[in-house]
Amino acid sequence: MTIPVPTAPAGSASARRKAGLRRWWRHGPISARLGASLMLLLLVAAIAGQLWTPYDPHTPGVGDPFLAPDARYWFGTDQAGADVFSMTLAATATDVWLTVVAVVLAFVLGGLLGAVAGYWGGWVDWLIMRTTEILQSFPALLLAMLLVAALGNGLGNVIVVVAFVGLPGYLRLIRAEVMARRGWEFADAAIIAGNSGAGVLARHLVPNSLTPLVSYAAINAAWVAIVVSSLGFIGVGIEPGSPEWGSMIASGRDFPDEYWISLFPGVGILLLSTAFYLLGDGTVDRDER
Amino acid sequence: MTSQAKPLLTVTGLRTEFTVRSRGSRRTLRAVDGVDLVLRPGQTSAVVGESGSGKSTLARSILRLVKPAAGTVLVDGRPLSAFRRRRDIYKDIQMVFQDPRSSLDPRQRVRSILDEPMRLHLRLSPADRARRIRELLASVELDEAILERRPAALSGGQRQRVGIARALAVEPKVVILDEPTASLDASTRGVVLDLLARLQRENDIAYLLISHDLHTVRRIAHTVAVMYLGRVIETGPVTEVLRHPAHPYTQALIDAAPVAAHGGHQRTIRLTGEIPSPFDLNPGCVLASRCPLAEASCTTQQPSLVEFRTDHLAACPVTHRRPRGDLGTPH
Amino acid sequence: MNTSALLEVRGLSGVFHHPEGDTPVLHDVSFDLPQGAITAVVGETGSGKSLTSLSILGLQPPGLATEGSIRFDGRELMGLDETGYRALRGSQIAMVFQDARASLNPVLTVGRQLRDVARLHRGLSRRDADALVEQNLARVGIPEPRRRMAQYPHQFSGGMAQRAMIVMALLCEPRLLLLDEPTTGLDVTTQADVMELIVALTREAGLTTCLVTHDLGLVGEACDRVVVMRRGRVVEQADAATFFSAPATEYARALLAANRDIDLEVPS
Numbered sequence A: 001m002t003i004p005v006p007t008a009p010a011g012s013a014s015a016r017r018k019a020g021l022r023r024w025w026r027h028g029p030i031s032a033r034l035g036a037s038l039m040l041l042l043l044v045a046a047i048a049g050q051l052w053t054p055y056d057p058h059t060p061g062v063g064d065p066f067l068a069p070d071a072r073y074w075f076g077t078d079q080a081g082a083d084v085f086s087m088t089l090a091a092t093a094t095d096v097w098l099t100v101v102a103v104v105l106a107f108v109l110g111g112l113l114g115a116v117a118g119y120w121g122g123w124v125d126w127l128i129m130r131t132t133e134i135l136q137s138f139p140a141l142l143l144a145m146l147l148v149a150a151l152g153n154g155l156g157n158v159i160v161v162v163a164f165v166g167l168p169g170y171l172r173l174i175r176a177e178v179m180a181r182r183g184w185e186f187a188d189a190a191i192i193a194g195n196s197g198a199g200v201l202a203r204h205l206v207p208n209s210l211t212p213l214v215s216y217a218a219i220n221a222a223w224v225a226i227v228v229s230s231l232g233f234i235g236v237g238i239e240p241g242s243p244e245w246g247s248m249i250a251s252g253r254d255f256p257d258e259y260w261i262s263l264f265p266g267v268g269i270l271l272l273s274t275a276f277y278l279l280g281d282g283t284v285d286r287d288e289r
Numbered sequence B: 001m002t003s004q005a006k007p008l009l010t011v012t013g014l015r016t017e018f019t020v021r022s023r024g025s026r027r028t029l030r031a032v033d034g035v036d037l038v039l040r041p042g043q044t045s046a047v048v049g050e051s052g053s054g055k056s057t058l059a060r061s062i063l064r065l066v067k068p069a070a071g072t073v074l075v076d077g078r079p080l081s082a083f084r085r086r087r088d089i090y091k092d093i094q095m096v097f098q099d100p101r102s103s104l105d106p107r108q109r110v111r112s113i114l115d116e117p118m119r120l121h122l123r124l125s126p127a128d129r130a131r132r133i134r135e136l137l138a139s140v141e142l143d144e145a146i147l148e149r150r151p152a153a154l155s156g157g158q159r160q161r162v163g164i165a166r167a168l169a170v171e172p173k174v175v176i177l178d179e180p181t182a183s184l185d186a187s188t189r190g191v192v193l194d195l196l197a198r199l200q201r202e203n204d205i206a207y208l209l210i211s212h213d214l215h216t217v218r219r220i221a222h223t224v225a226v227m228y229l230g231r232v233i234e235t236g237p238v239t240e241v242l243r244h245p246a247h248p249y250t251q252a253l254i255d256a257a258p259v260a261a262h263g264g265h266q267r268t269i270r271l272t273g274e275i276p277s278p279f280d281l282n283p284g285c286v287l288a289s290r291c292p293l294a295e296a297s298c299t300t301q302q303p304s305l306v307e308f309r310t311d312h313l314a315a316c317p318v319t320h321r322r323p324r325g326d327l328g329t330p331h
Numbered sequence C: 001m002n003t004s005a006l007l008e009v010r011g012l013s014g015v016f017h018h019p020e021g022d023t024p025v026l027h028d029v030s031f032d033l034p035q036g037a038i039t040a041v042v043g044e045t046g047s048g049k050s051l052t053s054l055s056i057l058g059l060q061p062p063g064l065a066t067e068g069s070i071r072f073d074g075r076e077l078m079g080l081d082e083t084g085y086r087a088l089r090g091s092q093i094a095m096v097f098q099d100a101r102a103s104l105n106p107v108l109t110v111g112r113q114l115r116d117v118a119r120l121h122r123g124l125s126r127r128d129a130d131a132l133v134e135q136n137l138a139r140v141g142i143p144e145p146r147r148r149m150a151q152y153p154h155q156f157s158g159g160m161a162q163r164a165m166i167v168m169a170l171l172c173e174p175r176l177l178l179l180d181e182p183t184t185g186l187d188v189t190t191q192a193d194v195m196e197l198i199v200a201l202t203r204e205a206g207l208t209t210c211l212v213t214h215d216l217g218l219v220g221e222a223c224d225r226v227v228v229m230r231r232g233r234v235v236e237q238a239d240a241a242t243f244f245s246a247p248a249t250e251y252a253r254a255l256l257a258a259n260r261d262i263d264l265e266v267p268s
Helices: A012-027 A030-051 A084-120 A122-136 A140-151 A155-182 A185-192 A197-233 A245-252 A260-285 B055-062 B086-091 B110-121 B126-139 B144-148 B156-168 B186-203 B214-220 B238-243 B248-256 B317-321 C049-056 C082-088 C110-122 C126-139 C145-149 C158-171 C188-205 C216-222 C240-245 C250-258
Strands: B009-022 B025-039 B044-048 B070-075 B093-096 B174-178 B206-211 B223-228 B231-237 B306-309 B312-314 C005-018 C021-034 C038-042 C064-072 C093-096 C176-180 C208-213 C225-230 C233-239
Touching: A030 A084, A030 A260, A084 A122, A084 A155, A084 A197, A084 A245, A084 A260, A122 A155, A140 A155, A140 A197, A155 A185, A155 A197, A185 A197, A185 B086, A185 B093, A185 B156, A197 A245, A197 A260, A245 A260, B009 B055, B025 B044, B025 B055, B025 B206, B025 B223, B025 B231, B044 B055, B044 B214, B055 B174, B055 B206, B086 B093, B086 B110, B093 B156, B110 B126, B110 B144, B110 B156, B126 B144, B126 B156, B156 B186, B186 B214, B186 C250, B206 B214, B214 B238, B223 B238, B223 B248, B231 B238, B231 B248, B248 C188, B306 B317, C005 C049, C005 C208, C021 C038, C021 C049, C021 C064, C021 C208, C021 C225, C021 C233, C038 C049, C038 C216, C049 C064, C049 C176, C049 C208, C093 C158, C110 C126, C110 C145, C110 C158, C126 C145, C126 C158, C158 C188, C188 C208, C188 C216, C208 C216, C216 C240, C225 C240, C225 C250, C233 C240, C233 C250
Parallel strands: B044 B206, B044 B223, B093 B174, B174 B206, C038 C208, C038 C225, C093 C176, C176 C208
Antiparallel strands: B009 B025, B009 B070, B223 B231, B231 B312, B306 B312, C005 C021, C005 C064, C225 C233
């Protein structure tokens, strides 16, 4: 007797995911749809800003200084005569990229440490939690500024610092989730199915604990976007001269009448944090089951 | 009555303690207090008790989900302590959980739920595992269409069948059934119990049934041990124990079991008060504070299991002194 | 005994509305609760028994649209507004839910909660209310009622909390008592005690009682009438004696069989 080996239909998983996405889009909360559209817009802007800008964002004097927005210079020009639209567009990539990488880093590291602390408990938990509490006893923004000042400027340092400062939130969230689920029967069932402790954690507890983390990540990203630009605003972090919304706002702060120098990068920050916030809000409502 | 085949599971003097810290003092609670059990191939032994009896802790201790303070567990003659890693014992001894809604990972599809224990315990090729999954589904009478579903998309009965198939996937020698039908509707319950009985016959598995429900016990178990506050107070063949209970607590359980008949039935033994706190037990019989038959000596001397009839033991000196171990109340 | 019905349910239908479409859950449900009798509404998960009992009190979950007629003492309840229902709940129709400890307020002592009910519904002084509560707690078999009254719900066992809830329901002197799975989750011996108590108290007070349960075993000992529901429909209703000796439908027979695997009462 020959038994045909059943093979999973190719692409079934991705097809399922696609269908799930479509359903989410159709029935999902309006806030999530809005956030996703906004995010898409920003990503397009980020990519576009790397490929093409009306003027070279790094070159001053493409026009006269302090030109108000008009048909030629959509967002006007700054004190050095550089095109604000080109600079804002070019900076989109920096801010979006920084935010996303910092959030992913905080998510992964915080998730890992929190899951370990929540599952094993004992002294591991004690050590991780006390360290976290010390970290959290500093005002986050101040801590970020101090750390960047200590480490020195640079894209990489900003990412590491912002991720580090945002990490405790993820850590605490997943720790609580894992602790709550550790006593559930499916955790015992996973042990009896032959999993090691790490297997139970990685295959069963963590995947079931991620939903609140994803929502938190989006909300945290809104905060990260603001911190990144705040660092730029006070002049620490990104190398001076590279386009970044926060430092653009800072450069316009001496010219209150020429509002456009600060306004448009400010709108960028607002859009980016709003996009993440709406996405986070939407994932809270999303029913995973 | 009991077959004399080599035991698959032997539990001797199992004791599990929990330490609770309150107001600076440490108090120890014996959730399981010196329990002995023997389980033979093709046999079902039931452990009956109410909440707080320690029956679930007993199951978890046998499976080493909690660490017992004392006692030995032999699986097929081999002590559990001889296994190099804890997870290796689950090749021989598996469990069906009470509530499949919480014991199945909500994110896993049925295929992966069934595949996981085989992947981790058995050296089988993916093709062999896929074949075995289909055999398992057939044996628990489930359709292959459910393989791609998640637990939430299944009915209660289907979910419990998946739980049973998962436990049987590694062809264990012993399966612990923890209230396997408590979460099911009455009409599904019987079907699942019949299924369990058939699977036992086909595979010569030994079941340890943990239950509070005497209907379930009567239906599939061969022997029964009644637990109260961590101790076994009566044990013997099911029909014998249910017909001629020798311990007042067993009689009270039987009296309280709901019977679907008009007018119900008479209660011969009525316990008074609440289950005492397991922290301040008197040195004597654990039931003494609630027992209508209790005598002065009951609160001071801890009774041990004494044989009433062949294989039928109970820990009650009061009924033991009476002719035929009668509980003194007419039926 | 007056055999007229205190509550008449006629043609009760219910539909759940959701974005993807409508799910009908109750189909033309009709039954009576005869005055002074204990009627059991029996069904498994999804039978609609709980939705029916919630509808009587106007407590339908959001999204459930019901129509039909529910008459209490000749008065139509369907379409009553919230004020109308509020006047009815407690004083006319009392309900005891499955999880007693969840029904009690965790931050107030049990005695305080019972006293408040006694004062509200009977206009008693604080002292008189306390005395009445103590007396009633003793009657339902709670030892040391004074001490227990000073305790919080979490200090009560499940069985004791359920007894306290029954006292609360009875303090209102309702005309109809609805019990939704009152003993589910309790230990077997406690369950039997609580059922006995319910039967004794309702008989004593001549209360009309509706016992909603999945457990036919409970019903046999307690009730006068049985209404069997399945998938939102009433499939059988009969006097208890008739029902248990000669169930009319295949479904009822199957349900009974599931509870009769053993005849625990073996004459020795």
